[in-house]
Amino acid sequence: MYDRILxxxxxSDDATKAGIEAVNLAKKLDATVVITYIFDQRLSTIANQEEEGQTFIDAIKDYAIQENVNAEDLLIYGSRKNDVMIIARKSDADLIVMARHGNTKNKTTLMGEFSEFVVKNIKLPVLLI
Known part of the structure; x- marks a missing residue:
């Protein structure tokens, strides 16, 4: 059904929860998870961006290893909206899993701006957690 889950x-806590659910799904399907963090170069001002991003990835990757799920990781510095489309295509993913909302204070909408962009613009099934 699904072999590679992006x-x-x-x-964010919600994104980590989505990552855990992706690992659980991958375990049931014998699929690989490709855990991706994209620094939006326009928004990020954190000096240690790479280290912080890797920490976020490792939280999910460590769980995948614990659950004997194949896991790959990508840490990208660029434009989230542009790069996610390239990553989705080049990763050979057949499913995307992400949080409905990320690091935002406004949780009154059904989904955040980036999640909505992914759902509308990437031609893959998207599971929002």
């Missing part, structure tokens, strides 16, 4: 994380 997990998009921004380090």
């Amino acid at each position: 997990v998009l994380t921004d380090g």
